[in-house]
Amino acid sequence: MTTGEDAKNGAGNGVATHYHTCPLCEACCNLEIKTRGRTVESVRGDDADVFSHGFICPKGAAVADLDADPDRLRTPLVRRDGRHVEASWDEAFAEIERNLPGILSEHGRDSVAVYLGNPSAHHVGLGLYSRVLLKALSSHNIFSASTVDQMPKQVAAGLMFGTSLSIPVPDVDRTDHLWILGGNPLVSNGSLMTAPDMRGRLRTIRERGGKVVVFDPRRTRTAEAADEHHFIRPGRDAFFLLGVIHTLLTEKRAAPGRLAAMTDGLDRLGSLVRDFAPEVVAPACGIAADEIRRLARDLAAAPSAAVYARIGTCTQEFGTITSWLVDVLNLLTGNLDREGGALFPRGAAGAANTLGAPGRGRGLRVGRFQSRVRGLPEACGELPVACLAEEIETPGAGQIKALITIAGNPVLSTPNGARLRKALEQLEFMVSVDIYLNETTRHANVVLPGTSPFEQSHYPIAFTQLAVRNFARYSPAIFDVPEGQMPEWRTLLRLAGIVSGQGAASDVDGLDDFVFEQQLQKALSSEHSPIHGREADDIRRQLSRWTGPERLLDLNLRTGPYGDAFGANPGGLTLATVAASEHGVDLGALAPRLPEALRTPTGRIDATPELLVKDLDRARARLADDAAGLVLVGRRDLRSNNSWMHNIPSLVSGRPRCTLHVHPSDAARLGLADGCSARVTSRAGSVDALVEVTDGVMPGVVSLPHGWGHDDSGSRLRVAREHAGVCSNHLADELLVDANSGNAVLNGIPITVEPVAASASAG
Numbered sequence: 096m097t098t099g100e101d102a103k104n105g106a107g108n109g110v111a112t113h114y115h116t117c118p119l120c121e122a123c124c125n126l127e128i129k130t131r132g133r134t135v136e137s138v139r140g141d142d143a144d145v146f147s148h149g150f151i152c153p154k155g156a157a158v159a160d161l162d163a164d165p166d167r168l169r170t171p172l173v174r175r176d177g178r179h180v181e182a183s184w185d186e187a188f189a190e191i192e193r194n195l196p197g198i199l200s201e202h203g204r205d206s207v208a209v210y211l212g213n214p215s216a217h218h219v220g221l222g223l224y225s226r227v228l229l230k231a232l233s234s235h236n237i238f239s240a241s242t243v244d245q246m247p248k249q250v251a252a253g254l255m256f257g258t259s260l261s262i263p264v265p266d267v268d269r270t271d272h273l274w275i276l277g278g279n280p281l282v283s284n285g286s287l288m289t290a291p292d293m294r295g296r297l298r299t300i301r302e303r304g305g306k307v308v309v310f311d312p313r314r315t316r317t318a319e320a321a322d323e324h325h326f327i328r329p330g331r332d333a334f335f336l337l338g339v340i341h342t343l344l345t346e347k348r349a350a351p352g353r354l355a356a357m358t359d360g361l362d363r364l365g366s367l368v369r370d371f372a373p374e375v376v377a378p379a380c381g382i383a384a385d386e387i388r389r390l391a392r393d394l395a396a397a398p399s400a401a402v403y404a405r406i407g408t409c410t411q412e413f414g415t416i417t418s419w420l421v422d423v424l425n426l427l428t429g430n431l432d433r434e435g436g437a438l439f440p441r442g443a444a445g446a447a448n449t450l451g452a453p454g455r456g457r458g459l460r461v462g463r464f465q466s467r468v469r470g471l472p473e474a475c476g477e478l479p480v481a482c483l484a485e486e487i488e489t490p491g492a493g494q495i496k497a498l499i500t501i502a503g504n505p506v507l508s509t510p511n512g513a514r515l516r517k518a519l520e521q522l523e524f525m526v527s528v529d530i531y532l533n534e535t536t537r538h539a540n541v542v543l544p545g546t547s548p549f550e551q552s553h554y555p556i557a558f559t560q561l562a563v564r565n566f567a568r569y570s571p572a573i574f575d576v577p578e579g580q581m582p583e584w585r586t587l588l589r590l591a592g593i594v595s596g597q598g599a600a601s602d603v604d605g606l607d608d609f610v611f612e613q614q615l616q617k618a619l620s621s622e623h624s625p626i627h628g629r630e631a632d633d634i635r636r637q638l639s640r641w642t643g644p645e646r647l648l649d650l651n652l653r654t655g656p657y658g659d660a661f662g663a664n665p666g667g668l669t670l671a672t673v674a675a676s677e678h679g680v681d682l683g684a685l686a687p688r689l690p691e692a693l694r695t696p697t698g699r700i701d702a703t704p705e706l707l708v709k710d711l712d713r714a715r716a717r718l719a720d721d722a723a724g725l726v727l728v729g730r731r732d733l734r735s736n737n738s739w740m741h742n743i744p745s746l747v748s749g750r751p752r753c754t755l756h757v758h759p760s761d762a763a764r765l766g767l768a769d770g771c772s773a774r775v776t777s778r779a780g781s782v783d784a785l786v787e788v789t790d791g792v793m794p795g796v797v798s799l800p801h802g803w804g805h806d807d808s809g810s811r812l813r814v815a816r817e818h819a820g821v822c823s824n825h826l827a828d829e830l831l832v833d834a835n836s837g838n839a840v841l842n843g844i845p846i847t848v849e850p851v852a853a854s855a856s857a858g
Contacts (some may be wrong), residue, residue, distance in 0.1 A: 114141055114677040115570040116553045117155040118217040120736055121802065122284035123555045123566060124150050125679060126158070133574060134547070135159035145681035146566045152284060153746060154735045159519045166811050167530050168544035169580060179532060179542065184581055187541050188589055188599035194524040194540070195593055198497045205467075206496040207594065209486075210480065212503020213244070213737055219644045220584035221528075224591075225501055227610050231591040235464055236495055237472070238480040243509050243824075244406060246836040247414030248287055250474050253459025254292045254704035255422055256439075258447040259475050262562050263422055264288050266399035266685050267296045267563050269734070270435045271305040272397035275331050276405025276421070277842075280314040282733045284783055286405050289555070289562035291329035294320060296563075306397070308390070310335065310382075311407065312514035312728055313756070313798055314791040323809030325390075326793035329728050330380040330843030332404065332409035333385065333714055335380040336420040342391035343427055344368065350395075357690050357746040360703030364397055364423070367708060379718050381793070395428055399435025401579045407728065410842045413714060415835035419707045422637040426702060429687075438685040442560035443567040443658075443668055444651035444755075448692045449808035452623050456694025461706060461835065467493045473839045479837030480509045481829045487518040497524040502545065506534040507738045508806050510827035510839045511779040528586055531742065534544045537809040545583050549573040554648055554673075565682035567652070584643050604642070611638075611646055618654050625660035626653075632701035637661050645670060657682060706835055713834065725761065727775065727844040728792075729801045729823055740804040741815040753820025754787040756798040762788045765848055772851040775799070777844055779828045782821040785849050796846060799823035801841070 113128045125144035129136040138159050139314070140151035162577060171187035172179040182190075189360035197207055209229060209399070215221040229237060241249065249259035263274060267290060278286065280293040290296060297307050297320050307321040310332065316322035327335060329357040345351045346363050355361060373384035382390075394400050402424050408417045422431065430436030441449060447456075462472035468485045471478060478486075483505065487495045498519070507510045512534075519525065519538040527536035553570040576582050585603050588610075592601030618624045619631060638646050646813075649670035652658050659667030673680055693699060734746040741747055755773055757765070767773055769788045773798070774781055782797060792798050804822025805815035824841065 110136060113573045115549065116555060117158060117574055118548050118551075118553055118567055118742070119158060120284050121155040121286055121289050121561070122150075122152070123145065123289055123560050123562070123568070124155055124291045126151065126155055128549070128573060130573065137276075141678060143678040145679040146562070146564060146568065147291040148496060150295070151661045154736060154740060157740070157743050158485070160745060161740075162549050164742060166742055166813055167547070168508060168532060168542060169577070171544060172532065174639050175541045176609060179537075179571060185599075186442055188593070189545060190541050191526055191590070192593050193601040195497060195526070196596065197522055199594065202496050203493065204232065205236050205493045205614050207232060207234055208238065208483070208495045208498050208501045209234065210483070210498065210503050211239040211506055212501060213240040214356045214502035214739065215239075217555075217733055218502070218583065219552060219556060219648065220582055221587070222556055223504060224584040224587040225648050228587045228591045228594070231595040235478065236486060237477040238483050239477055240480070240503060240508060241475070241477065242479045242481065242837055242840045243410065243841060245287060245409055246838040247409045247473055247833055248418040250459065250461055250836045251422065251707070253475070254377050254706065255358060255419065255701050256448070256692070257456045257458050259459060260446070260557070261448045261692060262287055262561060263425060263695065264440055264561055264563055264685065265403045265432060266435050266438050267300065267401070268684070270300065270399050270401045272394060273300060273305070273307050273402035274295070274310070274394065274400070274402040274685065275307070275317060275321070276310045276327075276402070276404035276434050278403060278405030279311070279315040279317045279731055281320060282731050283405070285563070286444070287561055288403060288405070289558040293317070297321070306393075311732060312543050312793050313794045316464075322388070325382055325386070328379065329407070329726050329796060330381040330413065330840070332408045332411070333413040333417040333420060334371065334376040334718065335382055336424060337368050337714070338373040338376040338384070338387045339391040340364065340420065340424060340427065341368045341371050341395070342373060342388050343395055346392075348372045348392065348395040350429045351428040352428050354426060354431055354689065354700065358426065358700040358702050359697065360381075360701060363703045363708070364427075367711060368702065372456050376719065379720070394424075397750035399433070400423065400428055400430050401435070401437045403437070407842055409838060409847040410840060412831065412833055412840050412843070414833040414838050416707055416710055418471065421706065423702060426700070433686045434687070439688045440560055440562050441565050441656055441688065442556070443565070443682060443683070443762040444554070444559070444648060444655050446655070447555045448694055449656045450623070451621065451694065454690040454693050455696070455698040456535070458694065458696045467491070471832065477833055478506060478841070481832050481837065481839045483509065484515040484518040484829065496522065498522055498526075500525070500527045500535055500539070502529055504533045504535045504738045504847075505657060506748070507802060507822050510824055510829040510841070512825050513780055514829065526590070528583060532811040533738070534805065534807045534810050537807065543586050544580065545578055546580060547574070550576050551582070552645065562682055564588050564678050566667060567657070567673050567682060568676075568679035569670060571647070571674060572739070582643070607643060614647060618650065624654055625658065627664060629661065634661055636811055641670065655754065710835055712765060723847050726796055727777070727823070727826060727846045728796055728798050728842045730756070730798045732800055735800070735802055741803065741805055742812045743817060744814055747818040751785060751818075753784070753800055753803040755784040755848075756787050756789050758792050758794045758796070759788055759790055760794050761797070762786070766850050767848070772846050773853050775824040775846050775848050777828060777846045780821070780825045782825055786844055797846070
């Protein structure tokens with residue numbers, strides 16, 4: 096085989112080699128992909144990549160199957176007489192123009208809602224241009240997967256440090272002591288912690304004499320690889336953390352070091368945790384008081400340490416308090432913003448904590464507006480998706496009449512999907528941008544297809560802001576967008592043209608120029624920008640080779656912390672230099688960034704945000720709750736990412752993975768046996784699931800994976816329907832949310848379980 100440019104261009108034996116970032120999870124692994132014409136010959140990890148070093152998981156290996164999936168939509172669909180039929184792009188946009196403007200005119204901007212699915216964060220075009228659509232629409236009814244995933248961490252970080260993605264990331268490659276609460280990075284490959292090959296990274300911690308401790312109601316893959324695993328009651332992590340902080344303060348083991356001089360509220364912490372001694376919190380969290388003290392002492396004594404908490408601690412009723420206490424703990428032990436502790440990555444493009452005045456900003460405000468029906472607070476510009484169904488169902492001013500979904504499947508991924516499914520049927524109009532006709536998009540009047548991952552360029556803007564090592568990597572599209580298809584960024588601009596009153600035939604290139612000009616003028620006018628005061632024509636000239644996402648990305652890179660500032664910093668990053676480095680650009684290990692990275696109004700860390708301090712009263716009120724009754728938690732599978740990947744045969748083959756994990760003692764008490772079917776019931780609904788008896792889940796807790804439930808006959812997911820499973824979120828109660836962030840409670844759901852046969856005979 097030929098190599099170099101000949102290979103990439105398909106010379107020699109016709110096989111071309113490409114390097115492309117995997118877009119299927121946060122790990123951002125680089126893939127080596129060999130193609131012959133439009134056919135993918137092989138996919139493997141890129142051994143030479145500066146960040147992922149050849150690591151690949153089953154999802155990455157299957158990305159070619161996603162590209163070739165016959166069920167992936169390639170042509171717009173319009174619903175006619177109850178059936179989705181193929182249509183041209185002009186016909187599809189004409190249908191949208193016939194409906195959306197009238198709804199906006201009659202009912203107002205809030206009558207049209209948008210739901211952004213998780214894939215939006217993995218797609219540079221969707222990530223950059225969905226903002227354009229949202230701004231053009233100007234609706235308060237914006238929802239996303241963030242409020243079934245990570246909003247508590249975003250709110251807590253924003254209140255403490257100033258921006259919602261100023262999330263301290265464990266320095267896993269140098270730490271001596273790592274705590275993991277409610278996370279399973281060996282399966283997720285890191286989450287709000289971009290880190291390929293977490294198994295290798297955890298193994299290296301132990302090999303150098305360090306320690307890994309996991310707290311989880313399940314003995315996960317990560318727990319099995321750790322030095323210690325402690326079962327903890329679902330939804331009660333905050334009590335454990337309060338007990339640890341109580342121990343550090345009462346035993347005078349807190350040592351925040353240099354950060355004490357730039358932190359407000361440290362002197363309040365002692366009184367705030369006074370009621371949460373280890374003996375008090377132990378019954379609530381399920382970890383003995385003497386163990387809480389030992390663990391606290393070990394953490395404080397470690398040469399370096401980091402506390403990391405993820406989705407299990409976010410998707411619970413005390414999600415924001417828990418997320419806050421994690422970073423209070425990192426702060427008190429002197430491990431915040433230090434090597435081997437928890438540090439702030441320095442993203443090369445688009446990171447809010449690298450823009451504006453260093454060390455000071457507007458901070459994060461929560462609750463600038465509320466949902467119409469329940470009065471739930473806004474956070475980071477969006478409302479809790481747990482209230483989407485009621486906002487559609489409830490008549491009155493501001494009722495949602497139309498919905499736009501972008502790369503999402505909220506019928507499966509949000510609470511009480513059965514209620515949402517019925518609500519979608521009441522909409523006057525619905526548009527979906529998606530590669531599948533799934534359980535949600537099947538309700539759309541118009542479905543606008545996306546492109547294959549190999550037909551998209553890629554730059555992980557969000558995840559380089561959360562990575563365990565600073566890096567930059569741009570992947571050009573491997574294949575051209577086929578004739579008759581449209582890249583998503585142009586689709587979103589056409590939608591923006593319609594909702595802004597310019598019509599379906601609006602000039603997309605002109606809109607793109609307008610979007611670029613807005614960002615350019617913002618950079619030129621900011622006194623803290625490296626191109627402040629420069630001639631606009633000179634900047635435009637240097638960006639003239641690009642359009643669309645690439646032009647915006649190049650502007651962001653060149654004005655970012657490593658950028659060439661359009662010649663003012665020779666040797667700095669440009670999109671061209673990053674693109675030429677097909678194995679990525681290593682920008683170095685994480686380093687201390689405070690106070691420069693702060694964007695709070697005071698220019699200081701807020702260790703005791705008033706919103707969260709007040710919510711401790713709610714926690715005190717729950718301390719005495721007993722542990723009676725079963726609760727449900729979710730779980731994740733390495734071969735799955737939410738509901739995305741279940742139509743790929745290689746990822747759903749083998750033994751069934753959508754099973755109900757039940758502890759042997761609970762199984763015996765309930766009359767359940769391995770392989771039988773059990774009915775799981777919550778306030779929201781019931782599902783029948785296959786039982787798997789295992790001591791890998793603690794007594795009193797049962798577990799179902801999320802993202803399944805592909806039994807909807809109206810979808811076009813043939814493989815997924817053959818492996819349908821059941822949807823755990825049909826049991827999630829949409830009335831239960833974290834008070835501060837509005838995040839859905841998906842863990843610790845009160846349920847009952849009984850054998851199906853017994854239930855049937857009783858009926």
